[in-house]
Amino acid sequence: xxxxxxxxxxxxxxxxxxxxxxxxxxxxxxxxxxxxxxxxxxxxxxxxxxx
Numbered sequence: 001x002x003x004x005x006x007x008x009x010x011x012x013x014x015x016x017x018x019x020x021x022x023x024x025x026x027x028x029x030x031x032x033x034x035x036x037x038x039x040x041x042x043x044x045x046x047x048x049x050x051x
Contacts, residue, residue, distance in 0.1 A: 017027065037046060 037043060
């Protein structure tokens with residue numbers, strides 16, 4: 001069975017929020033921060049660090 005990546009991310013994110021109940025501001029900061037860093041000059045450095 002093959003599941004699309006976007007669907008798996010939505011399910012894991014939904015379960016993570018439901019089970020751990022983080023504050024809404026923390027979820028918003030992580031999503032916005034990741035979105036903004038993805039196109040910044042820091043993206044290559046972050047990519048190298050994560051690999």
